[in-house]
Amino acid sequence: AQRVTQPEKLLSVFKGAPVELKCNYSYSGSPELFWYVQYSRQRLQLLLRHISRESIKGFTADLNKGETSFHLKKPFAQEEDSAMYYCALARTGANNLFFGTGTRLTVIP
Amino acid sequence: KAGVTQTPRYLIKTRGQQVTLSCSPISGHRSVSWYQQTPGQGLQFLFEYFSETQRNKGNFPGRFSGRQFSNSRSEMNVSTLELGDSALYLCASSPGQGSYGYTFGSGTRLTVV
Numbered sequence: 001a002q003r004v005t006q007p008e009k010l011l012s013v014f015k016g017a018p019v020e021l022k023c024n025y026s027y028s029g030s031p032e033l034f035w036y037v038q039y040s041r042q043r044l045q046l047l048l049r050h051i052s053r054e055s056i057k058g059f060t061a062d063l064n065k066g067e068t069s070f071h072l073k074k075p076f077a078q079e080e081d082s083a084m085y086y087c088a089l090a091r092t093g094a095n096n097l098f099f100g101t102g103t104r105l106t107v108i109p
Numbered sequence: 110k111a112g113v114t115q116t117p118r119y120l121i122k123t124r125g126q127q128v129t130l131s132c133s134p135i136s137g138h139r140s141v142s143w144y145q146q147t148p149g150q151g152l153q154f155l156f157e158y159f160s161e162t163q164r165n166k167g168n169f170p171g172r173f174s175g176r177q178f179s180n181s182r183s184e185m186n187v188s189t190l191e192l193g194d195s196a197l198y199l200c201a202s203s204p205g206q207g208s209y210g211y212t213f214g215s216g217t218r219l220t221v222v
Contacts, residue, residue, distance in 0.1 A: 034210050043112075044199065044213040086152065095140050095203060096165045097211065099152035 002027040004089050006100035013077050014108050021072040021103045023061075023087030032090040033070040034097065035061055039083045047072075047085070057081070077107045111136065113214035115200050121220045127188040130217045134181050134202030140164075141183040142211065143175060146197040155198075158183055159205065190221045 003026045013019045025031060035047040048056045050063040050070060061072045070087060084104050088097040114133040122128050134141050142165075143155040154167040158177035175185040181202075187194055197218050201211035 036213075043215045044201075046210040046212070049210050094165060095159070095205075096142055096154045096157050096167070097144075097152075098154065099144075101151045 002031070002089055002091060002098050004087050004098050004100040006085075006087055006103050008103045009101065010104050010106070012106045012108055015079055016076050019074045019077045019081070019105065019107075021085050021087075021105065023070045023072065023100060025068050025070065025087075025089050027068075027089060027091065029092045031092070033061075033063055034088045034090070035059070035070075035072050036086040036088055036099075037083050038086070044086070077105075079107050079109055081105060082107045113200055113202050113212050115198075115214035115217050117217060118215065119218045119220075121222060122190050123222055124190055124192060126190050127186060128190060128219060129184050129186045130198055130200075130219070132183045132185075132200030132202075132214060134183070134200075135212055137204065138202035138212070139181055139205050140203045141177055141181060142201045142203075143183070143185050144199040144201065145169075146199055146216070147195075152199070155185065187219075192221050195219060195221045 005024045033050040036044050037047045038044045059074045061070050063070050084102050086102045087100040116131045140159045142157040145153050156175050157165040161177045172188045177183045197216045199216045201213045203211045
């Protein structure tokens with residue numbers, strides 16, 4: 001079975017401070033991992049996916065298979081980063097996503 | 110190009126009724142998935158369709174069903190509504206197999222009274 005865990009429901013950081021949103025997963029195969037973000041009154045949107053190894057809006061995430069983690073990081077938080085962040089996993093060859101419960105990030109000015 | 114369009118945006122139904130929600134994917138996208146979002150359970154996968162065939166199904170009762178048409182548009186139906194079915198129902202589309210990630214619609218907010 002697969003499971004995605006986001007241990008923090010709420011996270012507050014000051015503007016300009018580093019931010020790390022934690023995501024751990026359990027899955028016996030090779031997962032595809034994603035971070036989705038939902039800004040206030042907007043739809044859920046893809047932030048980044050591990051396979052593309054890209055950086056979006058200054059966020060990066062590295063897949064650590066040894067620790068089964070896919071933490072989202074940004075060196076300097078901005079107020080516009082305040083949002084709900086979801087980590088999600090897709091099983092090998094499958095297209096459906098398993099979501100974590102989400103972390104609400106608040107960046108304090 | 111146009112995003113994922115879900116209609117209607119809001120629905121109020123009474124217990125025991127049935128409801129049909131509609132989703133138009135991004136042009137060219139052949140995979141459509143449905144998710145239920147509630148404060149208590151978060152985002153849960155309902156089912157996925159690809160080329161009019163259901164490929165995956167989540168752990169929901171048979172009252173929840175769906176279908177996909179030849180133009181990739183999809184509908185989901187919930188019969189014999191229960192209060193617990195009140196949720197935001199999200200549709201998402203992707204080109205097909207692979208790690209593309211999904212593009213989500215704004216959702217349909219269903220309230221069962």
